[in-house]
Amino acid sequence: MIMTRCINTISVLTLAVVIPLFFSASLFAEDNSAPLDNSLVEKGKIVYDSNGCAACHTLGGGKLAGPDLLGVTKRREEQWLKKWLKSPDTMIFTDPIAKEMLKEYFVPMPNLGLNDEQIEQLIIYFKKIDEQVKD
Ligand code: HEC
Numbered sequence: 001m002i003m004t005r006c007i008n009t010i011s012v013l014t015l016a017v018v019i020p021l022f023f024s025a026s027l028f029a030e031d032n033s034a035p036l037d038n039s040l041v042e043k044g045k046i047v048y049d050s051n052g053c054a055a056c057h058t059l060g061g062g063k064l065a066g067p068d069l070l071g072v073t074k075r076r077e078e079q080w081l082k083k084w085l086k087s088p089d090t091m092i093f094t095d096p097i098a099k100e101m102l103k104e105y106f107v108p109m110p111n112l113g114l115n116d117e118q119i120e121q122l123i124i125y126f127k128k129i130d131e132q133v134k135d
Contacts, residue, residue: 044125071133085119
């Protein structure tokens with residue numbers, strides 16, 4: 001009797017340790033990057049809203065004059081996005097991905113004169129939105 005109770009206690013204790021370990025391990029596996037800074041996400045949204053991006057893009061609502069930007073941080077490298085947001089008007093002549101896009105969309109995206117800080121914020125905003133997109 002004492003023996004069974006002892007074993008029961010041990011198994012309860014083992015479960016109490018193993019189960020949370022299991023869940024925290026899978027949480028870490030999902031989140032392979034640092035959490036995004038919410039104040040930068042907010043700033044990115046402001047940059048997006050105040051530079052007319054929504055005239056040509058949606059974020060999950062389908063194509064307009066330009067591509068739907070949902071998932072853009074998954075389909076493009078961060079360095080590529082930085083270069084693109086800095087100078088879409090020159091990349092359209094030099095970059096193979098940009099040239100392919102132009103074939104589909106016909107309109108070249110204008111250079112919106114964004115600075116590096118605004119570009120960083122925009123990318124963080126896109127990453128936040130892309131947390132809902134599976135890899
Ligand atoms: C006048 C329309 C227009 C505006 C305004 C515009 N874009 Fe674009 N954008 C496009 C088009 C068209 C493309 C596809 C490439 C091309 O044809 O130049 C594109 C491509 C992109 C891409 C690459 C998409 C991909 O799938 O790789 C990103 C990112 C992007 N735009 C972000 C922005 C952001 C951020 C803003 C606002 C600061 C903005 N765009 C404003 C038309 C526009």
